[in-house]
Structures are given as C-alpha cells and as structure tokens.
Amino acid sequence: MTARVGIVVVSHSHEVASGTAAMVRQMVGTEVPLAFCGGDPDGGLGTDVAAILAAIEGAWSESGVAMLVDLGGAETNSEMAIDMLPEERRSRVVICNAPIVEGAVMAATEAWGGACLDEVRRTAEELSAG
Amino acid sequence: MVDVPRAAATVRLTHQVGLHARPSVSLTKRAKQFQARIELALQADGPWVDAKSIVKVMATRAPQGALLHFRAEGEDADAAVRGLVALVEGNFETHD
Numbered sequence: 610m611t612a613r614v615g616i617v618v619v620s621h622s623h624e625v626a627s628g629t630a631a632m633v634r635q636m637v638g639t640e641v642p643l644a645f646c647g648g649d650p651d652g653g654l655g656t657d658v659a660a661i662l663a664a665i666e667g668a669w670s671e672s673g674v675a676m677l678v679d680l681g682g683a684e685t686n687s688e689m690a691i692d693m694l695p696e697e698r699r700s701r702v703v704i705c706n707a708p709i710v711e712g713a714v715m716a717a718t719e720a721w722g723g724a725c726l727d728e729v730r731r732t733a734e735e736l737s738a739g
Numbered sequence: 740m741v742d743v744p745r746a747a748a749t750v751r752l753t754h755q756v757g758l759h760a761r762p763s764v765s766l767t768k769r770a771k772q773f774q775a776r777i778e779l780a781l782q783a784d785g786p787w788v789d790a791k792s793i794v795k796v797m798a799t800r801a802p803q804g805a806l807l808h809f810r811a812e813g814e815d816a817d818a819a820v821r822g823l824v825a826l827v828e829g830n831f832e833t834h835d
Binding site: 635636637638714715718719721722723732735736 | 760761764767768771791792793794797
C-alpha cells in the first residue's frame with residue numbers, strides 16, 4: 610500500500626489548530642500523518658511561515674499533504690510556506706478550500722482509506738460545494 | 740454479463756445520536772475496507788449514496804431509530820454488508 614496522504618491544520622489560534630487535530634485523531638485515528646500549527650511566535654493570534662513549514666515537514670508523506678486553513682493570513686502564509694519547499698515537493702502540497710474542522714475530518718477519513726491527494730482535496734471541498 | 744455477487748441488508752440505527760460525525764466516520768472507514776461497491780439508503784427505494792463517501796454518509800443525517808439499508812456489489816459484497824451491519828449493531832465500537 611502506498612503512503613497515506615498527510616494532513617496539516619493551520620489556524621490563527623493554537624487552540625483551534627490543536628483541537629481540530631485532536632478531533633481528527635479521535636474520529637479517524639492516528640494512522641494518517643497529521644500536524645498542526647497556530648498562533649504567532651509570541652503566543653498571540655496569527656500564523657507563522659516557519660511553523661507552517663515545520664508542520665508540513667511533520668505530516669510529510671510521499672503521497673502529498675492536504676492543508677486545511679482558517680482565515681486569510683493562514684492561507685497566504687501557507688502559500689508562502691509551500692513556495693519555500695524544495696521544488697520536488699511543491700506540487701504535492703495543496704490547500705483545500707473547505708471549513709477547517711469539517712474539512713480536516715473529511716480529508717483525513719479519505720486519506721485513511723488510501724485515496725490520492727486530489728481525491729482527498731475533492732472530498733474536503735465537496736462540503737462547500739453543497 | 741458476468742454475474743457479480745450482490746448482498747443487501749437492513750439494520751436499525753440504535754446509536755443515541757444517530758449517524759452523526761463519529762459514527763459516520765466509522766461507517767465510512769469500515770466500508771472502505773471492502774472492494775465491493777457499497778451503498779446506503781434510509782428508504783428501501785433510495786436514494787442510495789456511496790457508503791465510502793464520508794461527505795455523503797454524514798449528509799444522510801440518519802436519526803436514532805432510523806432504518807439503514809445497505810446494498811453491495813462485488814466479490815466481497817456479502818462480507819461488506821455483514822461487516823457494516825455488525826458495526827451498526829455494535830453501536831459503532833471500532834477495534835481497528
């Protein structure tokens with residue numbers, strides 16, 4: 610079996626990111642590579658490119674990584690982090706256009722079943738498509 | 740036409756919160772362990788949804804007491820339906 614797609618959760622709040630990851634672990638299990646980050650380096654609300662890069666590294670899978678992010682800056686900083694990845698990894702990281710908590714659980718469930726990165730993203734985005 | 744094994748079963752959902760998030764994830768995960776195409780419906784005549792789709796399973800919003808109809812098509816159809824019925828009857832307690 611090929612490696613499961615990894616999941617990264619990026620929130621402005623450490624608690625939101627940590628709580629979302631806890632829901633994924635409890636509901637889906639620990640077999641899916643999972644990492645999260647939230648908050649700025651001073652402990653306030655925000656996102657940090659270095660922390661996002663570390664999270665991508667932490668959840669890295671040869672099958673790729675699907676990211677779930679919250680408000681604006683989380684997305685732009687995540688895009689910046691992806692740009693800073695080694696070139697051969699860049700195309701294997703996607704940001705899902707989905708609500709952070711629901712998207713993370715849905716994406717992880719799909720990843721657990723061995724779906725490819727594109728299927729994982731589509732499953733998370735199916736939510737917003739209604 | 741090759742004769743593909745099929746199976747079907749109906750089970751009552753007794754889980755106290757119904758087919759909400761956690762049971763939906765358990766059901767989808769179990770369904771994904773089989774090769775067969777597996778569908779789920781709240782009415783015997785459908786509409787049927789893909790039991791391996793977490794989004795569709797969760798969207799059924801089956802309440803406690805609802806009847807869950809399963810049907811499967813494929814080599815392991817019978818095992819798939821029995822596995823899913825056992826999961827629902829076991830109140831979604833998973834050991835994997």
